[in-house]
Amino acid sequence: MASEPVLGKLSVRVVRGHNLVVADPLTHTSDPYVVLYYGSQVKTSVQKKNVNPLWNDVLVLPVTNLTKPVKLEVFDADTFTADDSMGVAEFSVTDIYDAAKLDLKHASDGTRIKTIYPVGANYLGGESHVSWKNGKVVQDLILKLKNVDSGSVVLQLEWVHVVPGVTL
Numbered sequence: 001m002a003s004e005p006v007l008g009k010l011s012v013r014v015v016r017g018h019n020l021v022v023a024d025p026l027t028h029t030s031d032p033y034v035v036l037y038y039g040s041q042v043k044t045s046v047q048k049k050n051v052n053p054l055w056n057d058v059l060v061l062p063v064t065n066l067t068k069p070v071k072l073e074v075f076d077a078d079t080f081t082a083d084d085s086m087g088v089a090e091f092s093v094t095d096i097y098d099a100a101k102l103d104l105k106h107a108s109d110g111t112r113i114k115t116i117y118p119v120g121a122n123y124l125g126g127e128s129h130v131s132w133k134n135g136k137v138v139q140d141l142i143l144k145l146k147n148v149d150s151g152s153v154v155l156q157l158e159w160v161h162v163v164p165g166v167t168l
Contacts, residue, residue: 004064008100009160010093012036012059012070014044020051020151023076023084030076032086034153036061037071046077060160066094074145074153087145089123089153099130100137100159107132118144125152 014034023030029049036042038061047053061070070093074086099113107113111132118124125142132138137159145151 006062006064008063010061010063011158011160012061013156014055014057014059015154015156016055017053017074018152020074021086021148022051023086030086032074033077035073035075039064063093066097072143072153074151087148087151089143089145091123091141091143095130096137096139096157096159100161104132109133
């Protein structure tokens, strides 16, 4: 089976979590980490005993299919039992990809290209802006976690162009 061509790379900075659920009732805290699923999976470091973790971990995903969302799941790391899910979310790569195709070489730094609003079935916890910053197309996201009582994750996306014919 031939692999799909890579359209670009998505650099995902998992910035922080906010008000995550308490997964360890004995310590009244959690040991969270984030897993991104998009063909393969990549994960952040574990932040011990913290329901408001600061990761600032950068995870890179090769993008091959614009209609496929990136799935995110937060887990509580456990030593003796299976890790517990602390919520799920997903986001589309379409908005940042569409902006990356534009000719922005004359755009001023900080130019807002598109705003995505938290409506319907999306996981947004606030407006998401696709912008031109420091010569790059970036998108800031706050994702509300589903299947739990509380929690959100802050991400910063950056589109990275690839050279045709070069495999990642």
